[in-house]
Amino acid sequence: MKKILKMGFVIVLTSIFAMALFLGCGEEKFYDGFEVWNIEDLSENEQGERVISDKAYELDGETVVFDGWMSPISPFRENHFYLINTPSESCPFCEGEEVDYMDVMIVLLPQGEYLRFTFEPLRIKGVLEVNEETKSIDDHGESHFSISVSSMDHIEKIEQE
Template sequence: MDRRNFLGLAASGTLLGAFGLSTPAFADLPSLRFRDMYSRGKDLSDEAIALEGQRIVMTGYMAPPLKPEINFFVLTKTPMATCPFCDDATDWPNDIVLSYFEGDMKFTRFSNLIRVEGTFDTGIETDGPTGFVSKVRLLDTSYTIL
């Protein structure tokens, strides 16, 4: 069993409960659901604004990367076979979150449900190398397959 699958079982409590251990540290982190991220249209909700700068947990799917050498993936509410690239922040969908990571990361299948941990960041930004425009991001992201 690879490390991500082991961590996914551990996160679900399957392995931890069998050994009488507590849940992982991210179980204590605040979580944000896609449906709670926005209040009206493209305005962030009070809940999302309050989480700015905090480590949070989100659950979703990893869209396929634009290209293999990038340092981010797009977290989506539903599985997407292609990357939902946006060229204008006014068109930023409310069901995706740009998720940056440090170092190397193994991408997973777009149909795998994942739990993502990262520092929640907001505001319109453009990724220099790709031109990807984002309105919300997770920084220093890690994930486990559920």
């Protein structure tokens, strides 16, 4: 009986490994021919301090695709909002704590376009701008990163690692 259980356990583990290998576990995601990024990909830890990553500088001025969530209390009547890595019920700028500007991206909509708030995850395609100093466009929120939108979709689910 123990031998059968061991064999079953080995078969299950082998199956899980094979599925992960063949289904692309750990592979990069692509959308519309572009690799999909998350805001956290734009920074790295250097001697205990978060800094803008080399990858972010490589992507500066390029068309990119990002997944994320609209920040609550974004300026809805304007043509921009703030993208964050994880869904939240509070604005990252309103919590009274120090904000890590590496965790927020300003999303600039095309002239004349507006978006209603959504709790659904978004996939955004556009041109990335990376700034050494934080940038503010409404005296409310700041970020080192902004994206000028060329297309945007609601997505069912963003796979989180």
